[in-house]
Amino acid sequence: MKLKQTTAKKAETDISLLEAARKMLHDKGYAGLSTRDVAAAAGVPLSQIHYHFGSKQGLVLALFEYLNTQLLDRQNALFGDPSLKLSEQWDRACDYLEDDIASGYVRVLQEMIAASWADPTVAEIVRTGLMGWIELIGNAARRAEVEFGTLGPFSPEEFAALVANAFIGAESLYLLGVEKKGSPARLGLRRVGDLIRILEARTS
Incomplete structure (x- = not known):
C-alpha cells in the first residue's frame, strides 16, 4: 500500500513539474528556462x-515525450477512425493546429526544434517524435492513393514529408x-481540405 502511495505521489510530482516546465518554456523559451523557476512554479x-x-x-526531454504521447494518441484516433472521410x-x-496554438504546444515544439540544432540528444528525441507523426x-497518404487511384508524381512518403513541412512551417x-x-498559411492549409473534397466528389 505504501509503495502504491509513493508511486502515485511521484507521478503527481512529475506531472506538476512537467506542466510548470511547459508554461515556462512557452513564456520564456528554452534559453530562458530555469529549473529553479520551474520548481518554484510547481x-x-x-x-x-x-x-x-x-x-x-x-526535464525538457521528458516534457516533449509527455506532450508528444498525448498528441500521437490524438492523431492515432483521428487517422484510425474509418467513419471519417479523408477531407x-x-x-x-x-482544428488540432488551432488547439495546439491556443494551448502553447506549438511554441513548445518550435523551441524544442530550435534547441535540437545545438543539442544532439534533444534532436534525437524530437526527430523520433516527429517521425511518429509523419x-x-x-499511412493516410497510402489510403488516399488507393481511394483516388494516384497521388500524381508523389510517393506516400514524399507526400507525408510535404504535409509535415506545411504544418510545421x-x-x-x-x-x-x-x-x-499577408501570408495566410493556416488558411492555405484549410483550402487543401477543399481540394480533397473535390477529389472525393470525383471518385464517389
Missing part, C-alpha cells in the same frame, strides 16, 4: 527536479507573425 524544492529528471535537459480528417487536423500521415510563420503581414 511548489516543490529544486532538488526534486534533479531527483525526477536529472537536469534541465532531462474530414484533414479538417480535424487543421508515419501516420504516410505554418506553426513557425504564425509564431513569427508572418500571417499578419
Whole structure:
C-alpha cells in the first residue's frame, strides 16, 4: 500500500513539474528556462527536479515525450477512425493546429526544434517524435492513393514529408507573425481540405 502511495505521489510530482516546465518554456523559451523557476512554479524544492529528471535537459526531454504521447494518441484516433472521410480528417487536423496554438504546444515544439540544432540528444528525441507523426500521415497518404487511384508524381512518403513541412512551417510563420503581414498559411492549409473534397466528389 505504501509503495502504491509513493508511486502515485511521484507521478503527481512529475506531472506538476512537467506542466510548470511547459508554461515556462512557452513564456520564456528554452534559453530562458530555469529549473529553479520551474520548481518554484510547481511548489516543490529544486532538488526534486534533479531527483525526477536529472537536469534541465532531462526535464525538457521528458516534457516533449509527455506532450508528444498525448498528441500521437490524438492523431492515432483521428487517422484510425474509418467513419471519417479523408477531407474530414484533414479538417480535424487543421482544428488540432488551432488547439495546439491556443494551448502553447506549438511554441513548445518550435523551441524544442530550435534547441535540437545545438543539442544532439534533444534532436534525437524530437526527430523520433516527429517521425511518429509523419508515419501516420504516410499511412493516410497510402489510403488516399488507393481511394483516388494516384497521388500524381508523389510517393506516400514524399507526400507525408510535404504535409509535415506545411504544418510545421505554418506553426513557425504564425509564431513569427508572418500571417499578419499577408501570408495566410493556416488558411492555405484549410483550402487543401477543399481540394480533397473535390477529389472525393470525383471518385464517389
